[in-house]
Structures are given as structure tokens and as C-alpha cells.
Amino acid sequence: MSELHKFLFEGLPVRGMLVRLTDSWREVLRRREKAGDAFPAPVRHLIGEMAAAGTLMQANIKFNGALVLQIFGDGPVKLAVAEVQPDLAFRVTAKVVGEVPADARLEAMLNVHRKGRCAITLDPKDKLPGQQPYQGVVPLHGDRGEPLQHVSEVLEHYMLQSEQLDTKLILAADDEVAAGLLIQRLPVQGEANLAGRRNEDDIGLSEAYNRISHLAATLTREELLRLDADTVLHRLFWEEQLLRFEPATGADGPRFACTCSRERVGSMLKSLGREEIDGIVVEQGRVEIACDFCGTKYHFDVVDVGELFTAAHRQTPAPGGVH
Numbered sequence: 314m315s316e317l318h319k320f321l322f323e324g325l326p327v328r329g330m331l332v333r334l335t336d337s338w339r340e341v342l343r344r345r346e347k348a349g350d351a352f353p354a355p356v357r358h359l360i361g362e363m364a365a366a367g368t369l370m371q372a373n374i375k376f377n378g379a380l381v382l383q384i385f386g387d388g389p390v391k392l393a394v395a396e397v398q399p400d401l402a403f404r405v406t407a408k409v410v411g412e413v414p415a416d417a418r419l420e421a422m423l424n425v426h427r428k429g430r431c432a433i434t435l436d437p438k439d440k441l442p443g444q445q446p447y448q449g450v451v452p453l454h455g456d457r458g459e460p461l462q463h464v465s466e467v468l469e470h471y472m473l474q475s476e477q478l479d480t481k482l483i484l485a486a487d488d489e490v491a492a493g494l495l496i497q498r499l500p501v502q503g504e505a506n507l508a509g510r511r512n513e514d515d516i517g518l519s520e521a522y523n524r525i526s527h528l529a530a531t532l533t534r535e536e537l538l539r540l541d542a543d544t545v546l547h548r549l550f551w552e553e554q555l556l557r558f559e560p561a562t563g564a565d566g567p568r569f570a571c572t573c574s575r576e577r578v579g580s581m582l583k584s585l586g587r588e589e590i591d592g593i594v595v596e597q598g599r600v601e602i603a604c605d606f607c608g609t610k611y612h613f614d615v616v617d618v619g620e621l622f623t624a625a626h627r628q629t630p631a632p633g634g635v636h
């Protein structure tokens with residue numbers, strides 16, 4: 314079953330998390346395959362890594378709203394998306410518009426002309442009127458302009474920029490498992506006040522993060538995918554004092570779920586306008602929309618379309634109510 318493990322390093326300002334998406338990840342791939350629309354392998358593994366990363370980031374910030382990772386590409390992949398809800402329900406998809414080479418990494422998929430961007434959006438659940446979601450955008454290249462080849466590097470940059478927190482992120486995905494390990498340096502209490510006169514203790518604490526993140530970096534992709542959480546954590550950190558929390562799994566853990574509904578598809582159709590929709594119905598007999606995330610198909614025939622737009626009509630103010 315898919316699982317999320319949280320842990321602390323006793324006495325040190327460092328925390329960590331490990332996620333393994335197994336059944337939930339295979340469900341995503343199975344649905345796509347069933348719809349006859351499987352993604353090329355490099356795209357599958359990219360969105361698997363994004364699902365793992367999104368889960369780690371959502372669990373890390375405990376934000377009451379959706380966390381959305383989007384990579385806008387300028388190559389054969391136009392868009393890759395992972396969305397994670399506060400209860401760790403996730404969904405992912407991609408829009409592939411060209412031939413993806415079998416060995417393609419981030420640059421060849423999404424950053425061919427250096428125009429690729431990664432947007433991280435926090436969309437609050439109970440928005441106040443006029444409140445906009447928070448969004449941070451980072452490029453797909455490093456400080457020296459070098460193209461980044463792994464989504465983990467892009468997100469490490471984002472976290473350093475937005476949260477000012479050193480973060481080590483290791484991600485891997487194949488067709489069975491999507492997994493990730495996050496190690497983060499916690500802000501030391503009162504650190505801002507101590508700026509400029511850091512003592513030996515501070516330096517020691519910073520060394521602790523460096524040591525632990527170096528240990529984490531020795532984890533290979535293969536180990537992250539094949540070994541269970543206990544084995545990974547023991548192998549990496551057997552010399553450290555780890556405080557582990559009860560893993561989140563099952564209904565409380567990471568799992569696949571889609572937020573699409575007939576109602577939402579209906580309002581999307583309404584926004585396109587009656588003329589456009591009537592045109593499709595005349596041409597094809599009905600409107601068929603398949604959800605990009607879960608593959609569910611929604612049909613609207615001539616009667617449904619009529620109802621859709623009449624219902625909209627009823628919501629307009631009654632005569633006399635206009636000022």
C-alpha cells in the first residue's frame with residue numbers, strides 16, 4: 314500500500330520524509346492504459362516523480378488547500394501536472410504534443426528552447442473574496458544557466474528561494490513505484506536575531522544538516538524504488554538518532570483520487586458558450602469530455618446541453634430586480 318513516513322533527527326534541526334506510491338501509482342497508469350492513451354515511458358516516470366514530490370511538499374507545509382506542481386514545456390511535452398490535496402489524495406497528468414525520445418530527461422521533454430518553467434501553486438480551500446492563489450515560478454535551469462535534467466533539482470531551487478530552507482530531494486519512478494525522500498534543514502529558533510554572530514553551536518547544527526543530506530544523496534534510484542522504507546532509513550541513517558512517526562497509509566495516506574465531476578465539466582462547457590457547444594452537438598450528436606486525470610468520460614446530449622443553458626438562464630436576476 315502507498316505510504317508516507319515522517320521522521321526527525323533527535324536534537325538536530327533536520328527533518329525528513331519518505332513516500333512510496335505503489336498501488337495508487339499503478340492505478341494512475343492502468344487507467345491511462347485502459348483509455349488507450351498511455352504516456353511514453355520518460356513522461357510516465359516524470360509525472361510519477363512529480364506525484365511523489367507533490368505529496369512530500371504538501372505533507373511538509375500542511376497547507377489547507379491544493380498544492381499544484383505544473384511544468385510548462387516548450388518541447389514535445391507541453392504540460393506536466395501533479396495536484397495533491399491536504400488529505401494526500403493526488404492526481405497527475407501530462408499533455409504530450411510531440412515525439413518523446415526514449416531516453417529523454419527534463420531538457421529534451423520540456424526545455425528544448427530554454428523556455429520551460431515550473432510553477433508551484435498553493436490554492437487555498439476556503440478562499441476569501443478576491444483572494445488569489447499563491448504561486449511561485451522557477452526556471453528549468455540552474456544558477457549558472459545550465460539546463461536541469463531532474464525535477465528534484467528544480468524543486469530544491471524553489472524551496473531554497475521560497476522558504477529559504479535547504480532541502481535535499483531524491484525522486485524516482487518506474488511503472489511499479491513512485492518514491493521520494495526529502496531532507497530539510499529546519500530554521501533554528503531565533504536564528505534571525507543571531508545573524509552575524511553565529512556561534513560554534515550554530516556551525517555544528519549546520520554541519521549536521523550537511524552530513525545528513527550527504528548521506529541521503531548516496532541513495533540510488535534503484536534502492537529508493539526497490540527497498541522498503543525501514544530498510545532505506547536504516548541503510549542511510551543507522552548512525553543517527555531517528556525519531557519516527559506513525560506512517561500515514563490507507564485512507565489517511567497518499568492515494569489516487571480525482572476531483573472531477575459532471576457539474577464541473579458542465580460549467581466548463583457553459584463557459585465556452587452555447588453556440589460553440591451546439592455546434593459540436595450538431596456535428597457529433599453529443600459532447601464527449603474525458604477527464605485528463607482519471608479518464609472518466611462525461612457525455613452531454615442535446616437534452617443535457619439544453620438543460621445546461623436553461624439552468625444558467627434561471628440564475629439571471631428576475632425582471633424588476635435589475636437596478
Ligand SMILES: [Zn+2]
Nearest residue numbers: 571573604607
Ligand atoms: Zn477525473
